[in-house]
Amino acid sequence: MFRASGAGPPIGQYILKVHGRCDLACDHCYVYQSVDQSWRDKPRSMSSPVLRAAARRVAEHAAARGLSRVRVVLHGGEPLLVGVERMRELLACLRSTIEPVAGLDLIMQTNAVRLDAAMCEVLKEHGVRVGVSLDGDREANDRHRRFANGDGSFDRVRAALALLRTPAYRELYAGLLCTIDLANDPELVYEALLAELPPRVDFLLPHATWQHPPPRPGDDPTPYATWLSAIHRRWLADRRPMRIRLFEALESTARGGPSGSEQLGADSVDLVVIETDGHYEQVDTIKTAYPGAPRTGLTVLTHPVDDVAVLAPVAARQTGIDGLSPTCRTCPVVTQCGGGLYAHRYRPGTGFDNPSVYCADLRVLIDRTNEENRMHAENGKPEDTGAVPTAVIHQIASGFGDAETIGWLAEQELAITRALLFAVVDQHGANAAWEILGNVEAMAPDAVREVLSHPYVRPWAVERLRGGGVSYLGALAAASAVRAGIPVEVEVEAVDGVVHLPEVGTVHLPIGATGPARLRFDGAALHLTRSGEEIVADLSRHAPTESWQPVRRVALADGWTVRIEDGDPARACHRWPLTGRLRDDEEREWRSALAEAWQLIRAEVPGYAPALRTALRTVVPLRADESGAQRASTARHAFGSVAAALAEPADLAVLLVHEFQHGKLGALLDLCDLFDLNSDARMMVGWRPDPRPVEGVLQGVYAHAAVADLHRVRLGRDEHAEQVYAKYHRWTVDAIDGLRATGGLTPLGEDFVDRLAATVQAWDS
Numbered sequence: 001m002f003r004a005s006g007a008g009p010p011i012g013q014y015i016l017k018v019h020g021r022c023d024l025a026c027d028h029c030y031v032y033q034s035v036d037q038s039w040r041d042k043p044r045s046m047s048s049p050v051l052r053a054a055a056r057r058v059a060e061h062a063a064a065r066g067l068s069r070v071r072v073v074l075h076g077g078e079p080l081l082v083g084v085e086r087m088r089e090l091l092a093c094l095r096s097t098i099e100p101v102a103g104l105d106l107i108m109q110t111n112a113v114r115l116d117a118a119m120c121e122v123l124k125e126h127g128v129r130v131g132v133s134l135d136g137d138r139e140a141n142d143r144h145r146r147f148a149n150g151d152g153s154f155d156r157v158r159a160a161l162a163l164l165r166t167p168a169y170r171e172l173y174a175g176l177l178c179t180i181d182l183a184n185d186p187e188l189v190y191e192a193l194l195a196e197l198p199p200r201v202d203f204l205l206p207h208a209t210w211q212h213p214p215p216r217p218g219d220d221p222t223p224y225a226t227w228l229s230a231i232h233r234r235w236l237a238d239r240r241p242m243r244i245r246l247f248e249a250l251e252s253t254a255r256g257g258p259s260g261s262e263q264l265g266a267d268s269v270d271l272v273v274i275e276t277d278g279h280y281e282q283v284d285t286i287k288t289a290y291p292g293a294p295r296t297g298l299t300v301l302t303h304p305v306d307d308v309a310v311l312a313p314v315a316a317r318q319t320g321i322d323g324l325s326p327t328c329r330t331c332p333v334v335t336q337c338g339g340g341l342y343a344h345r346y347r348p349g350t351g352f353d354n355p356s357v358y359c360a361d362l363r364v365l366i367d368r369t370n371e372e373n374r375m376h377a378e379n380g381k382p383e384d385t386g387a388v389p390t391a392v393i394h395q396i397a398s399g400f401g402d403a404e405t406i407g408w409l410a411e412q413e414l415a416i417t418r419a420l421l422f423a424v425v426d427q428h429g430a431n432a433a434w435e436i437l438g439n440v441e442a443m444a445p446d447a448v449r450e451v452l453s454h455p456y457v458r459p460w461a462v463e464r465l466r467g468g469g470v471s472y473l474g475a476l477a478a479a480s481a482v483r484a485g486i487p488v489e490v491e492v493e494a495v496d497g498v499v500h501l502p503e504v505g506t507v508h509l510p511i512g513a514t515g516p517a518r519l520r521f522d523g524a525a526l527h528l529t530r531s532g533e534e535i536v537a538d539l540s541r542h543a544p545t546e547s548w549q550p551v552r553r554v555a556l557a558d559g560w561t562v563r564i565e566d567g568d569p570a571r572a573c574h575r576w577p578l579t580g581r582l583r584d585d586e587e588r589e590w591r592s593a594l595a596e597a598w599q600l601i602r603a604e605v606p607g608y609a610p611a612l613r614t615a616l617r618t619v620v621p622l623r624a625d626e627s628g629a630q631r632a633s634t635a636r637h638a639f640g641s642v643a644a645a646l647a648e649p650a651d652l653a654v655l656l657v658h659e660f661q662h663g664k665l666g667a668l669l670d671l672c673d674l675f676d677l678n679s680d681a682r683m684m685v686g687w688r689p690d691p692r693p694v695e696g697v698l699q700g701v702y703a704h705a706a707v708a709d710l711h712r713v714r715l716g717r718d719e720h721a722e723q724v725y726a727k728y729h730r731w732t733v734d735a736i737d738g739l740r741a742t743g744g745l746t747p748l749g750e751d752f753v754d755r756l757a758a759t760v761q762a763w764d765s
């Protein structure tokens, strides 16, 4: 029925009508109450042959177009009407058919009145996220959302939402969909939705066309803008306690970003509906236009998705602004509005080639929200960045960070370490060493600052607060005094044969010696006494001896000095086995590899160099993996350190860049929330076989983007670069998409991910 030509744009989203009837009889439903009544001629539910054919078509299209992820939304009617057993079969079929080809995001949009624990178990088993329709408080919801006998659905829906909030099923809860009715008080609606603790809320304008305009009671020419603006102001005043897709779309598009919403913005819409009888259709919402509006005449039993993708109305949805009416194309807010929802543009005679019937409301809403966001930004409230300057977040989010930014982060990390030290003293009590440390700081603050900047002071403090470890205060006091040249005598603790003085060096005792020892610094030499034996280290000679190892500093090009840390017992917080004290030949290999790796980083990816030079103080040698696999790690609390097994310089460069990305992001996460700490969301990622929490994915994405970047630069120079780049690039892009879909990011986290995505997207051009 439509002209078909060429391959057409790829289709990545499918609305699967698994059941064609509903157990509610809402009078504002676009499926049953619109001019298109085609549901009457369709089967009640999707048969197995149709389901299998649909799944095969989706997989076949993803494979042909190289799509790494697709999204399938289970819809109806009411999808829960299929029942538990059928739902299990259906989900298993989708996963087993599509997942060998592409990642599969499964979503369900439901009225939830039949959602129970048995169904939740099945949905959980197959990783389905659930969006629930709720129009506000009891009065607002039950105004339309009623059973055929007139009973309201509010209580049943709230019970289902309570179930979704339990720890067992929280990961399923995707959010709420609220259809606007001007008769409802916007603030009461907002409060009712907020009370359900949704990860995300979306507001839907009532379905209407130019032929059947929406109700506009009263004198207000733009009542829908007024209604939504009231919620927007309240939302800003409340510091955005939940995510609201409509407002986030307006913010994102105001910055030139994607809208992520079908209702607004100029994003292309790569979506097709598959009906219960297997017919491909256009989006449901155009059922409000005219009878048969969504029809394509093609079915999954006879046609591949490619045949749908080339249909003019489907392809037109993917042309962005070019596909809009002449009025919209010249509109000053077109990049934010995008002509509104497709269905709302319909007018007999001109079809969908019109502005939205909500044009006036959209224009006012966009201007108002832009202005309110701007005013809020000037008051410093919109981005809850805590004490972090926006510029710092933006630089880190881009993947990089200049010396000033990373230096600022290092200062914050030092402040955290100091706070933890005070907490340790609070918990374990002050001692003479604490007093000495304070005295040295009064005389030589820079010496103490240098010692406390050692990356393993904080991991020790964290461990000590958990009740583990031994006192490190004596070592901190002694190290500070030595650096300041101030004579001191203090009790220290030997651990497995070493007493480590951060930023100074390590005294090696007879093997395995553990326990208290006396350390005296006379201004030139250290005297360590334990069990009646004294070890003397003449610091003026700077040379290592059997019992004394000064800190190993490696001076590199461009003024960067990094320490090779093979003495401090607190470095055992890394997950891989550590080397012992390096032999001289091993140390020489490390120095050489670090020098070459640093030269490569400066030459290949200079954007990452300032961060390393500013804040990477220490490299900890790890034992090599016997299979030859590379090993490296970052410990969450050890900002400024990377652990790695010795590798070829080209590989070591990758490991250093990769691991220090974790350090940068970890430092930022110490200061602001990029993800919802209460989120139980998990998602599959390319680099791990198990579902990962949001923080893990965020860390992986951030580090892998840098690895991809480094191999991108090596394309054409290194025979493996293309393969490695493709792999890390794919992991990064897929995980960014997945992160956005988890609902687990804060608005700040979303912005962070958008900025990282912009860096990755720039490579493609």
Ligand code: SF4
Residues within 6 Å of the ligand: 327, 328, 329, 331, 332, 333, 334, 337, 338, 339, 340, 355, 356, 358, 359, 360, 362, 363
């Ligand atoms: S505000 Fe009106 S004219 Fe402008 S893009 Fe939106 S619908 Fe089109």
